[in-house]
Amino acid sequence: MSTLPSQATDRSQLILALSKGRIFEDTLPLLAAAGITVTENPETSRKLILPTNDPNVRVLIVRATDVPTYVQHGAADFGVAGKDVLFEHGGEGLYQPIDLNIARCRMSVAVKAGFDYETAVRQGARLRVATKFTEMARQHFAKKGVHVDLIKLYGSMELAPLVGLSDAIVDLVSTGSTLRANNLVEVEEICDISSRLVVNQAALKLKRARLQPILEAFERASQSA
Ligand SMILES: Nc1ncnc2c1ncn2[C@@H]1O[C@H](COP(=O)(O)OP(=O)(O)OP(=O)(O)O)[C@@H](O)[C@H]1O
Numbered sequence: 513m514s515t516l517p518s519q520a521t522d523r524s525q526l527i528l529a530l531s532k533g534r535i536f537e538d539t540l541p542l543l544a545a546a547g548i549t550v551t552e553n554p555e556t557s558r559k560l561i562l563p564t565n566d567p568n569v570r571v572l573i574v575r576a577t578d579v580p581t582y583v584q585h586g587a588a589d590f591g592v593a594g595k596d597v598l599f600e601h602g603g604e605g606l607y608q609p610i611d612l613n614i615a616r617c618r619m620s621v622a623v624k625a626g627f628d629y630e631t632a633v634r635q636g637a638r639l640r641v642a643t644k645f646t647e648m649a650r651q652h653f654a655k656k657g658v659h660v661d662l663i664k665l666y667g668s669m670e671l672a673p674l675v676g677l678s679d680a681i682v683d684l685v686s687t688g689s690t691l692r693a694n695n696l697v698e699v700e701e702i703c704d705i706s707s708r709l710v711v712n713q714a715a716l717k718l719k720r721a722r723l724q725p726i727l728e729a730f731e732r733a734s735q736s737a
């Protein structure tokens with residue numbers, strides 16, 4: 513007799529979507545405040561579903577830009593994603609109760625040193641702007657009344673002005689060392705960025721009793737950080 517394949521995730525569990533790297537690292541203290549410890553390290557494990565000390569909580573390791581998609585469709589109950597990523601996604605189907613104040617940086621416009629951005633804007637030049645964050649860039653330049661041709665890239669944006677692919681980039685800046693290392697200068701700050709907790713709207717209703725204490729612990733820990 514054939515049996516149905518067991519599901520990778522048990523829907524009675526709470527499933528948290530996180531990306532490897534800074535968001536995973538910065539979320540660990542928040543999880544600890546809720547009494548949850550991830551018992552495998554995503555940097556050394558090849559597993560994409562990680563166990564925790566709580567048999568009812570598991571962690572999915574996904575690309576940062578995919579976190580909202582997993583949560584929107586209910587494949588994860590909740591997740592942590594940057595404001596940048598949420599802005600590009602649109603936030604459909606997501607409840608965003610808490611700014612966790614982690615992975616803080618800013619979204620900025622940068623150009624090659626020597627490029628006169630102010631004059632180009634004042635003269636109404638049409639700018640070529642390379643970015644991964646096309647929606648944020650589109651809205652920013654539309655608000656300023658600047659005409660732009662957006663060039664979608666998926667990484668290494670800093671290269672684009674250096675090789676003549678674009679006049680400017682829209683990218684995340686924290687210390688500014690990546691811009692400096694590539695002879696670029698920040699000419700305009702668009703907005704501050706930090707990461708938010710996002711919750712699937714159906715899970716919020718159906719799993720509220722189990723989610724609520726975790727959300728409260730995250731909120732307390734992120735306020736005291
Ligand atoms: N230098 C930085 N300092 C602080 N926070 C940052 C920095 N760069 C990015 N972030 C924030 O951390 C989030 C995750 O960044 P991370 O570099 O881990 O993913 P990514 O490589 O940009 O995403 P993907 O893998 O989907 O391309 C970003 O969405 C942003 O909100």
Ligand SMILES: O=P(O)(O)OC[C@H]1O[C@H](OP(=O)(O)OP(=O)(O)O)[C@H](O)[C@@H]1O
Pocket residue numbers: 667668683684685686687688689690691
């Ligand atoms: O101002 P800084 O402190 O230099 O930080 C800015 C850099 O940080 C991010 O890259 P990240 O380190 O995440 O590398 P990645 O985009 O290749 O993941 C971002 O895309 C910038 O390149």
